[in-house]
Amino acid sequence: MHKAHREPTDHFPQPDYLRIENVTKMYDDFAALDDVSLTIERGEFICFLGPSGCGKTTLLRIIAGLEEQTQGLIIQNGEDVSNQPPNMRDFGIVFQSYALFPNLSVEKNIAYGLENLPRVQRPSRKAMMARVTELIETVGLQDHTKKYPAQLSGGQQQRVALARALACEPGLLLLDEPLSALDAKVRQHLRTEIHKLQRTLGVTTIMVTHDQEEALAMADRIVVMSNGKIEQIGTPTEIYQRPATPFVAEFVGNINLIDAVKDQDGALGLDQVSYTGAQTKVCLRPEDIICRPKSQAAPDMFEAYIQDVEFLGAFYRTHLSVPGIGAKTIMADIGCHEFVKLEASLGDKIYVRLLPERLRTFDAEKEKVEVSA
Numbered sequence: 001m002h003k004a005h006r007e008p009t010d011h012f013p014q015p016d017y018l019r020i021e022n023v024t025k026m027y028d029d030f031a032a033l034d035d036v037s038l039t040i041e042r043g044e045f046i047c048f049l050g051p052s053g054c055g056k057t058t059l060l061r062i063i064a065g066l067e068e069q070t071q072g073l074i075i076q077n078g079e080d081v082s083n084q085p086p087n088m089r090d091f092g093i094v095f096q097s098y099a100l101f102p103n104l105s106v107e108k109n110i111a112y113g114l115e116n117l118p119r120v121q122r123p124s125r126k127a128m129m130a131r132v133t134e135l136i137e138t139v140g141l142q143d144h145t146k147k148y149p150a151q152l153s154g155g156q157q158q159r160v161a162l163a164r165a166l167a168c169e170p171g172l173l174l175l176d177e178p179l180s181a182l183d184a185k186v187r188q189h190l191r192t193e194i195h196k197l198q199r200t201l202g203v204t205t206i207m208v209t210h211d212q213e214e215a216l217a218m219a220d221r222i223v224v225m226s227n228g229k230i231e232q233i234g235t236p237t238e239i240y241q242r243p244a245t246p247f248v249a250e251f252v253g254n255i256n257l258i259d260a261v262k263d264q265d266g267a268l269g270l271d272q273v274s275y276t277g278a279q280t281k282v283c284l285r286p287e288d289i290i291c292r293p294k295s296q297a298a299p300d301m302f303e304a305y306i307q308d309v310e311f312l313g314a315f316y317r318t319h320l321s322v323p324g325i326g327a328k329t330i331m332a333d334i335g336c337h338e339f340v341k342l343e344a345s346l347g348d349k350i351y352v353r354l355l356p357e358r359l360r361t362f363d364a365e366k367e368k369v370e371v372s373a
Contacts, residue, residue: 017041018039019038065088098161109160135167171204224239303324306346
């Protein structure tokens with residue numbers, strides 16, 4: 001393969017802020033990225049989500065110019081930057097390790113980018129300090145301006161790195177798993193702060209993460225990746241409720257995969273005793289299974305037996321055997337109050353209803369998850 005080349009002066013009129021066209025990255029015979037294309041609108045918060053080795057960090061680094069694509073184009077704000085070095089691209093970046101300068105104070109770390117701008121672009125000392133003060137207040141570090149990184153907590157270091165990335169007012173903010181080194185409580189708090197800050201500033205942002213909860217909570221759109229390819233692009237609601245592939249269905253959230261069949265008219269049969277036809281898979285989220293005690297059994301319900309129960313605070317995750325649908329076990333998430341009403345324990349029989357409108361069927365030939373008819 002040869003690398004596509006256009007002069008950096010080429011401009012491409014377009015409404016979107018960042019366009020990635022047919023980007024491939026080869027390491028000998030291994031494709032870390034395989035013909036990846038997407039567009040990102042100005043002011044969007046995008047998450048690249050996927051398991052380790054899926055290509056999400058490689059794509060981020062190619063956007064930044066820290067790695068060179070084998071072929072394809074990166075077009076930012078209407079300009080082809082595919083072959084420009086990082087210092088010629090308009091972005092700020094926060095690395096997983098934060099990469100703060102240990103011998104510089106908080107304010108000096110934040111001011112570093114401003115102080116090293118070309119002379120014609122460098123603001124006056126007064127304007128520079130005003131910008132640093134503004135960012136310190138924005139990220140809530142007013143009481144720590146003179147401290148050094150070693151004197152800060154992980155969450156505070158992350159805020160310094162974020163402020164430093166924003167100091168030069170970049171058009172694009174790149175976040176490479178910025179919360180992964182923090183404990184769960186701090187991570188949850190800071191993701192809310194980052195989300196609010198991004199909304200306030202309106203800066204176009206791309207965040208790499210393997211944490212599905214982070215992506216669902218923060219992103220305007222999620223790009224789910226696997227094996228160097230994009231599996232699905234969509235809003236958090238679309239990704240979770242309408243997964244396009246079995247990989248997305250299984251990677252994002254918890255899912256039950258149930259064997260089923262379709263007859264010639266496309267009707268779906270979960271009770272395989274009474275149906276013959278093409279084998280398929282049914283996808284169903286644990287929260288979409290309705291559980292009722294024997295006193296509330298109805299004709300459209302299946303018998304189920306409780307095999308295991310996990311208390312997860314706001315709900316109980318129950319593992320059920322349901323002989324009527326041929327599944328080995330399925331998961332059902334039951335709210336605490338509803339679980340008490342079941343008056344059931346391990347081994348007891350209850351009744352379950354699978355909500356038809358929430359079923360998704362996987363057609364192996366189409367390799368898509370479809371809404372059940």
